[in-house]
Amino acid sequence: MTGDGNTPAGTVVLIGGRAEREFTILRELGYRILYLDRRVPLHCMPWVDVPIDVDVDDWDLVAKVIRDRLDGATPAAVLTHVEPRIPLMAHLNEQLMPGPRGLTVEAAWNCRDKWRTRSRLRDAGLPVPGFGLAGNADEAVELADDIGLPVVVKPRDGAGAFGVRRCTTPDQVGEAAAAVLADPGLATQAGVLVEQYIDGPEYAVQTLTVDGWTRRLSVFRQHMTEPPVFVEIGYEQPSGLEAADEATLTAVVASALAALGVTDWISHTQVRRGPDGFQIVEVNARRPGGRLVEMTTAVSGVDMTRAASQLALGLPVTAEEPQATHALYSSIVFDEPGFVTYRTGLDLAGYPGPPAPIVEVEVAPGEPVLPVDHPEGGVYGRIVTFGRTASEVADGVARIRDALDLQVTALDDLAWLGSDSREYKSCC
Structure with a gap:
């Protein structure tokens, strides 16, 4: 710990989060924790040094609260493991840190905003499903007609399969788009994404990118419920892919991360393999949910929660034996x-x-x-x-x-x- 433990020099700003491991890793690394959330959960109180309730949607207010609490000193890091707060984390890093650290704001939004993700990847010549952005249900139906049914309708920057639905008729498209636009959940960007449905196996690819070089940590074969809704019901390691195919998949993901501007961070990318090969479905600049972190640690030796913490702090990423x-x-x-x-x-x-x-x-x-x-x-x-x-x-x-x-x-x-x-x- 830096100083006597009571100075801000060794303080990490942690935005949101619920899992105890997110906090214990920072403790093990020797840092105090300034924890910010809209409402700090009671069960998190024992794990932090300074809990603060703040409107995390007001980025300027959050930055002011941090400066005031740290008396203008620079935090050791700004970190979140919560997907909707990743752009805020990147913004605060650019505002409060002396140099680049982790994700840029542009890279964070390139991953968070699914329309931007697909646009950047398409422009880079990388494989993505056909897609379009609709502002209302009628536009969604028109897009579906252009793309060709079936399509998937989803929030522009949602998470956890909220509001995601496969549609096989124009009426279903209109209903799904209207539902997302009426209740976007955690999404904040206007519009609803309509994209081609890729019928084929899905893979979850976990990676670590340092200085622009991407290392594959794990590739899991992902099992889902039958459409129209998408719920992850299982994963298996090994993935079942041949070595050459897994190498191709890794190269596609690495190229996608480079195109999105991810140079020093972890990622959880979902890819489907259709008749035309691998197609990138989601690129998430975060660790995976559930217990895929533990699966990845077991087979690669890299703990993605610890790796994100180390990258945010500017520390080397450590690994153990698989x-x-x-x-x-x-x-x-x-x-x-x-x-x-x-x-x-x-x-x-x-x-x-x-x-x-x-x-x-x-x-x-x-x-x-x-x-x-x-x-x-x-x-x-x-x-x-x-x-x-x-x-x-x-x-x-x-x-x-x-x-x-x-x-x-x-x-x-x-x-x-x-x-x-x-x-x-x-x-x-």
Whole structure:
């Protein structure tokens, strides 16, 4: 820690976040934490030195609060792991730091704004689905006619599959566009994106870019629910791609990051493989969600949460030896509404690893759940196993599911439940 621990010289400004590891890494690196959010969660209070409630949509106000609290001194870093706050992080870095650090504002928006992402990549000659930006439902229908059905309608800068829908008819396009425009969720940019639907397998590619050189950390085969909605229900490592195809995929992603201006940061990119080859669907300048960070750490030795912290601080990115060659991620979802029951206190000794399996059920026994394809349903937890063979990790997931004995007592009507408070339907 810099100084006596009470000076601002060793203070990291952390914007938003909920996971304890985001805080403990900064502690381990020896820094104090000035935490800013619209409303600081109570459970985060013990992890920070200075919690401040502030309107994080007012960028000038946020910068003033930081300057005032640090008495004009330069923070050690400005950092966020929350996707909607990444442009703010980049802005504050440019305003408060003495030199370039992490993402530029332009690069942050190039990744956050899906229309800008596709425009930049198309201009660079990189493979993206056909697309267009609509300001109303009628324009969306016209775009869909030009692109050709089916299409995907999505918020311009949304996250976590919120509002994303595949449409096969003009009426569906109009309804989906109207729904997004009426309720854009966390999106802030005007308009709705309409893009070509690529029918083929999807891959999640995790990368680390330092001084403009991109290293592939992991490639996971991604499994989704059947359209029209898109919810991630599983990932597997290895991806199943041939070595040459995985090298091609890596090169496409590296070129995309360069075109978007990402020179020193982590990324989570989603790519589909259609009849014309790999097509870039999303480029996210952040770590992946769910437990894909732990999967990536296990197979690459690089912890993406730690790597982002180190890059924000201007430190070298550290790595450890990989612990596994295979991993399987299975989301906990339900087909019917009702009340869930399962066994708690599961003993994970004897299951595949290392690392030890991850078992998370994010709803308590006796609480209500909704189907995976319900607008307020989605993912309620996950099981992740690690090992040396595909059969080993698959057997581990199956055994854990049997031990949990997840059951749903069906009900005819759960309308009284009201709205689900979770931000995203999907993990990642």
